[in-house]
Amino acid sequence: MSIFVRANDVGDAWLRxxxxxxxxxxxxxxxxxxxxxxxxxxxxxxxxxxESTLADLSSRSRGTTWHSVHTVANTIFPISLYRxxxxxxxxxxxxxxxxxxxxxxxxxxxxxxxxxxxxxYDQPDGTPVNQLERFLTLLNGDTNWADIYEAPLTYAxxxxxxxxxxxxxxxxxxxxxGDRRTRGGPCLAHLSxxxxxxxxxxxxxxxxxxxxxxxxxxxxxxxxxxxxxxxESGRQVGQLLVVGSHAEIEDxxxxxxxxxxxxxxxxxxxxxxxxxxxxxPMGASWRDLELPVADVPAKTR
Amino acid sequence: MDRQALRDLLVRGFAExxxxxxxxxxxxxxxxxxxxxxxxxxxxxEWVVAHVEHxxxxxxxxxxxxxxxxxxxxxxxxxVEAIAHALDIH
Numbered sequence: 375m376s377i378f379v380r381a382n383d384v385g386d387a388w389l390r391x392x393x394x395x396x397x398x399x400x401x402x403x404x405x406x407x408x409x410x411x412x413x414x415x416x417x418x419x420x421x422x423x424x425e426s427t428l429a430d431l432s433s434r435s436r437g438t439t440w441h442s443v444h445t446v447a448n449t450i451f452p453i454s455l456y457r458x459x460x461x462x463x464x465x466x467x468x469x470x471x472x473x474x475x476x477x478x479x480x481x482x483x484x485x486x487x488x489x490x491x492x493x494x495y496d497q498p499d500g501t502p503v504n505q506l507e508r509f510l511t512l513l514n515g516d517t518n519w520a521d522i523y524e525a526p527l528t529y530a531x532x533x534x535x536x537x538x539x540x541x542x543x544x545x546x547x548x549x550x551x552g553d554r555r556t557r558g559g560p561c562l563a564h565l566s567x568x569x570x571x572x573x574x575x576x577x578x579x580x581x582x583x584x585x586x587x588x589x590x591x592x593x594x595x596x597x598x599x600x601x602x603x604x605x606e607s608g609r610q611v612g613q614l615l616v617v618g619s620h621a622e623i624e625d626x627x628x629x630x631x632x633x634x635x636x637x638x639x640x641x642x643x644x645x646x647x648x649x650x651x652x653x654x655p656m657g658a659s660w661r662d663l664e665l666p667v668a669d670v671p672a673k674t675r
Numbered sequence: 676m677d678r679q680a681l682r683d684l685l686v687r688g689f690a691e692x693x694x695x696x697x698x699x700x701x702x703x704x705x706x707x708x709x710x711x712x713x714x715x716x717x718x719x720x721e722w723v724v725a726h727v728e729h730x731x732x733x734x735x736x737x738x739x740x741x742x743x744x745x746x747x748x749x750x751x752x753x754x755v756e757a758i759a760h761a762l763d764i765h
């Protein structure tokens with residue numbers, strides 16, 4: 375059962391997909407495709423409703439950690455490490471993100487973060503490749519670069535041999551053939567980028583996509599990443615398509631809570647704002663991007 | 676290493692991450708009211724922790740934001756406290 379959801383902004387996309395999942399048998403859909411026409415915009419009303427629910431679940435659950443939308447988005451593109459106003463802004467971003475990625479590499483039992491896999495993806499011979507840097511090199515190189523067109527599921531930078539066209543694409547791997555993790559590992563498997571008429575578009579494939587804990591943050595992180603690649607290659611941001619080969623609403627809350635979230639988010643919808651794509655000024659507060667403090671009833675305090 | 680030296684090391688790490696000078700960061704800290712009001716998000720805190728690990732050559736990984744409660748890394752003052760505790764610096 376495949377479902378296609380077309381949405382305007384990140385918040386609209388999350389809510390439409392969430393409601394489709396809520397109506398689906400078992401609250402899961404095989405091949406849920408969500409198209410976001412304006413990925414540089416989100417709905418702060420929808421986001422606030424979701425984070426309020428997550429904060430409430432966080433205050434009541436033991437052993438389950440719920441993260442803010444910003445924290446989830448950071449695993450794909452950490453905006454606080456990106457200063458587009460700087461010379462060599464992409465190079466500096468890669469340096470900073472690489473340093474942070476090393477912090478995860480030194481820890482046992484950690485697979486790292488998506489941004490770590492994008493900029494330091496281990497090839498079969500063990501040498502890391504910066505897939506984002508390679509893609510920017512392609513985009514910023516000769517305009518007739520269809521000869522370096524990449525095919526899905528190849529290693530970053532390998533040629534596909536497709537004939538020259540005015541459409542270009544590339545694929546970025548996040549899960550390799552040898553990765554056999556089930557849960558707790560990476561769920562974003564593949565990114566595909568396409569440049570047409572000065573716009574850069576992205577397709578993301580999730581092998582499993584959790585809509586309560588992850589999807590809004592993932593949409594936001596992917597939109598930030600798409601903006602980065604478009605900005606650093608002098609292109610406009612195009613569409614974002616996110617496909618979950620197995621999308622679900624987790625069994626982490628009663629149906630009444632899940633339904634209330636749907637209603638609350640729909641009621642709050644309409645606060646559409648541009649997403650943040652870069653770091654805030656030095657000394658600025660970041661506190662508003664964390665989960666709010668839950669309003670826990672007095673008898674449970 | 677004493678606590679002040681550790682604190683200055685974190686500030687230098689933050690300055691390096693931001694591409695500002697040590698003095699510029701100190702001015703920004705003063706402008707918001709001190710170390711306990713100077714906020715970091717988790718990724719910038721991760722970068723600072725990595726900087727300290729590298730600078731001190733510590734063999735045992737320091738706690739990173741995912742290992743800490745939010746209020747243990749949300750500000751420069753809190754992160755200094757968490758790292759000082761891990762390194763047994765008083």
